[in-house]
Amino acid sequence: xxxxxxxxxxxxxxxxxxxxxxxxxxxxxxxxxxxxxxxxxxxxxxxxxxxxxxxxxxxxxxxxxxxxxxxxxxxxxxxxxxxxxxxxxxxxxxxxxxxxxxxxxxxxxxxxxxxxxxxxxxxxxxxxxxxxxxxxxxxxxx
Amino acid sequence: xxxxxxxxxxxxxxxxxxxxxxxxxxxxxxxxxxxxxxxxxxxxxxxxxxxxxxxxxxxxxxxxxxxxxxxxxxxxxxxxxxxxxxxxxxxxxxxxxxxxxxxxxxxxxxxxxxxxxxxxxxxxxxxxxxxxxxxxxxxxxx
DNA sequence: TCCGTTATGTTATACTGTTGCGTGGAGTGT
DNA sequence: ACACTCCACGCAACAGTATAACATAACGGA
Numbered sequence: 316x317x318x319x320x321x322x323x324x325x326x327x328x329x330x331x332x333x334x335x336x337x338x339x340x341x342x343x344x345x346x347x348x349x350x351x352x353x354x355x356x357x358x359x360x361x362x363x364x365x366x367x368x369x370x371x372x373x374x375x376x377x378x379x380x381x382x383x384x385x386x387x388x389x390x391x392x393x394x395x396x397x398x399x400x401x402x403x404x405x406x407x408x409x410x411x412x413x414x415x416x417x418x419x420x421x422x423x424x425x426x427x428x429x430x431x432x433x434x435x436x437x438x439x440x441x442x443x444x445x446x447x448x449x450x451x452x453x454x455x456x457x
Numbered sequence: 458x459x460x461x462x463x464x465x466x467x468x469x470x471x472x473x474x475x476x477x478x479x480x481x482x483x484x485x486x487x488x489x490x491x492x493x494x495x496x497x498x499x500x501x502x503x504x505x506x507x508x509x510x511x512x513x514x515x516x517x518x519x520x521x522x523x524x525x526x527x528x529x530x531x532x533x534x535x536x537x538x539x540x541x542x543x544x545x546x547x548x549x550x551x552x553x554x555x556x557x558x559x560x561x562x563x564x565x566x567x568x569x570x571x572x573x574x575x576x577x578x579x580x581x582x583x584x585x586x587x588x589x590x591x592x593x594x595x596x597x598x599x
Numbered sequence: 600t601c602c603g604t605t606a607t608g609t610t611a612t613a614c615t616g617t618t619g620c621g622t623g624g625a626g627t628g629t
Numbered sequence: 630a631c632a633c634t635c636c637a638c639g640c641a642a643c644a645g646t647a648t649a650a651c652a653t654a655a656c657g658g659a
Contacts, residue, residue, distance in 0.1 A: 336606070355646070369609065374647065379606095390532040391582050393615095393646065410572045419573055430552040431561055433590035440533050440584040448575035478637065497615070511640060516616065521637095535615065535646095601659085608653070615646065622639075629631080 320347050320399065324385050333383055338368075342376040343385055343397060351416035352394035387420070390440050406439040412447035419447070462489050462541065466527050475525055480510070484518040485527055485539060493558035494536035529562075532582050548581040554589035561589065 324343055328335040335343075345361050346353055355373050362368045377395055380386035387398050387407055396418050398407065410419040423441075430436055445451075466485055470477040477485075487503050488495055497515050504510045519537055522528035529540050529549055538560045540549065552561040565583075572578055587593075 334606075338607075367608085370647065371609085371649090372607070375607080390584075410576045410578070412576070413579075419576065421573060428585070430585055430587065430589075431563060433593065434552045434554070434561060434585070435587045435593045436552070436585045437555075437587040439586070440582060442532075442582040443570070443572055443576070443578045444581070445572065445577045445579040447572075451575065451577045476637080480638075509639080511638095512616070513618090513640085514638065517638080603658090604656085606653100606655080609651085611649085611651105613646100613648070615644100617644070618642085620640090622637105624635105624637090626635085627633080629633100 320397070324383075327385075328383065331383075333379075338362075338366075338372060339376045339379055342373065343380055346380075346386060346395060346397035349397075351418060352389045352392050352396045352411065354392075354394050358395070389418075389442060391442055391444070406441060408441040408443070410443045410445070410447070412450055413444050414446050414450035417447050417449075462539070466525075469527070470525065473525075475521075480504075480508075480514060481518045481521055484515065485522055488522075488528060488537060488539035491538075493560060494531045494534050494538045494553065496534075496536050500537070531560075531584060533584055533586070548583060550583040550585070552585045552587070552589070554592055555586050556588050556592035559589050559591075 321340070321344055325335055325340070327333075341362065342358055345358055355370070355377065358377075359368055359370065359373045362373065377386060377388070381388055381395075385398055387396050387409060388394075389396055389409060389411065392411070396409070399420060400407075400422055406423045408421040408423055410421070412418070428436060428439075463482070463486060467477055467482070469475075483504065484500055487500055497512070497519065500519075501510055501512065501515045504515065519528060519530070523530055523537075527540055529538050529551065530536075531538055531551060531553065534553070538551070541562060542549075542564055548565045550563040550565055552563070554560075570578060570581075
């Protein structure tokens with residue numbers, strides 16, 4: 316099932332002349348499997364068996380993937396999550412469930428907001444924290 | 458001039474039974490003077506002459522100030538900035554100029570947004586990066 | 600072949616944030 | 630005055646996050 320997203324990523328990279336190398340692909344795969352934000356050093360540990368990766372390896376892969384729009388960095392968590400709407404235009408808006416870790420993603424169709432008094436926005440970080448519907452439902456009450 | 462904001466903070470704390478101790482007050486003062494996001498360790502260094510502060514000192518002060526709503530953490534920069542609308546209700550929205558460092562602040566009057574599919578938002582991080590009007594104007598062209 | 604570019608490996612280090620414990624002062628009740 | 634508690638702060642050590650700097654390998658074009 317995550318193969319679908321992975322294949323889509325591969326096609327997207329090919330169409331743009333970007334190299335989805337084994338390391339990068341593996342990192343994306345791990346993020347897709349996790350279905351939740353993952354920390355850089357956890358990815359690093361997951362990469363270890365079979366390779367002897369060091370921090371720069373993982374940060375370079377994450378840098379590539381975020382540039383390609385395949386991964387989002389979750390600023391308030393120092394973590395990373397796969398983007399399911401790869402190539403989606405507009406600012407990404409993340410809803411992070413603090414109970415189960417699930418991340419939902421919205422892309423604002425509208426252009427980037429004009430800020431107050433002529434402020435020109437080039438990049439936006441929008442992250443919401445709370446509880447997803449499943450975790451907030453009566454059945455899942457804490 | 459920043460005395461005004463400082464005095465306001467002092468009143469706000471008193472009215473809520475919070476202790477604006479010398480260390481906390483000094484940190485807030487430094488942030489007000491900076492008029493831009495400041496990193497924790499820079500605050501620490503600024504605190505040093507006269508006191509021998511260690512990291513926990515600064516992080517505790519920042520924690521207190523953010524809880525009191527007097528300071529915002531700028532997630533994407535690992536930095537902190539004084540809140541000029543102390544006590545403002547609703548989610549704070551920050552516009553950070555990447556050229557001059559200036560931070561403009563908006564408070565969304567509306568309640569926190571309902572997320573998709575019943576997601577209950579308890580906290581939002583909204584940060585916009587770009588160029589402020591002054592830095593974007595023709596006169597300030599790079 | 601030679602060279603430029605890009606991706607990765609490797610080592611070390613810088614930066615950011617936390618834990619845990621001890622001390623001392625302000626307030627409170629006796 | 631005394632004991633008690635709470636809270637802020639000092640202090641030492643450490644954990645977690647990220648980057649710098651340099652070396653090597655693989656590929657494609659002049």
